[in-house]
Amino acid sequence: MCLTPIGICSFFLIFLMIQNAYSGFESTNVKCTSHDESYATFEYCFLKAINRTYKYVSIKVKLHQVPVRKVKVNFALYERLNGYKPFLYNVTVDACNYLLKPKGNPVVTFIFGLFAPYSNMNHSCPFNHDVTVEKVPFSYITSQLTDILPFPKSSYAFFSEWYGDGKRRATVEVYGTLT
Ligand SMILES: *[C@@H]1O[C@H](CO)[C@@H](O)[C@H](O)[C@H]1NC(C)=O
Ligand SMILES: *[C@@H]1O[C@H](CO)[C@@H](O)[C@H](O)[C@H]1NC(C)=O
Ligand SMILES: *[C@@H]1O[C@H](CO)[C@@H](O)[C@H](O)[C@H]1NC(C)=O
Numbered sequence: 001m002c003l004t005p006i007g008i009c010s011f012f013l014i015f016l017m018i019q020n021a022y023s024g025f026e027s028t029n030v031k032c033t034s035h036d037e038s039y040a041t042f043e044y045c046f047l048k049a050i051n052r053t054y055k056y057v058s059i060k061v062k063l064h065q066v067p068v069r070k071v072k073v074n075f076a077l078y079e080r081l082n083g084y085k086p087f088l089y090n091v092t093v094d095a096c097n098y099l100l101k102p103k104g105n106p107v108v109t110f111i112f113g114l115f116a117p118y119s120n121m122n123h124s125c126p127f128n129h130d131v132t133v134e135k136v137p138f139s140y141i142t143s144q145l146t147d148i149l150p151f152p153k154s155s156y157a158f159f160s161e162w163y164g165d166g167k168r169r170a171t172v173e174v175y176g177t178l179t
Pocket of ligand 2: 086
């Protein structure tokens with residue numbers, strides 16, 4: 001399987017060549033779950049369509065045991081075939097190490113780049129404030145996904161499991177379709 005995001009896998013280059021141009025990423029659902037409400041709660045977590053071309057995702061997490069000094073995240077991507085099947089990525093990253101040396105891991109940089117410019121997370125640990133991801137436009141996600149990666153047109157689910165101070169605290173799931 002392909003472990004680097006760019007270039008290396010001829011299998012995915014072939015996919016690229018047989019795909020037509022994308023018209024867009026349509027997010028169909030976003031779901032946020034706290035596994036420990038004394039640690040983290042979601043103030044909001046929604047997607048909104050302003051009009052046909054402007055749709056976005058916003059999420060706000062309140063952290064109740066700050067400062068948070070250790071953060072680990074597992075990102076996994078699923079493709080919907082008969083049910084959701086693991087697709088390409090399944091990475092676990094020590095977010096605090098990553099934020100100190102962001103150049104280290106291209107897969108994580110790619111995933112982080114999907115929302116980081118719209119978040120207040122792009123700083124070194126600890127986290128002593130609520131975490132927000134505000135109004136990430138679908139058009140931005142589409143351009144990130146399709147400019148860089150030859151994803152087949154399909155339905156995807158993006159799961160992220162968030163671990164704070166060594167325990168699983170929250171899950172954020174985004175469901176979407178590339179059309
Ligand atoms: C959609 O809404 C955005 C933000 O309000 C606006 O800038 C844009 O012009 C609108 N597009 C259309 C096609 O109405
Ligand atoms: C990702 O890896 C973890 C740890 O190896 C595993 O528990 C999880 O089921 C995997 N998820 C997918 C989508 O393969
Ligand atoms: C995070 O912040 C650094 C320093 O300001 C910047 O160079 C980098 O592009 C940012 N990363 C993302 C994904 O926004």
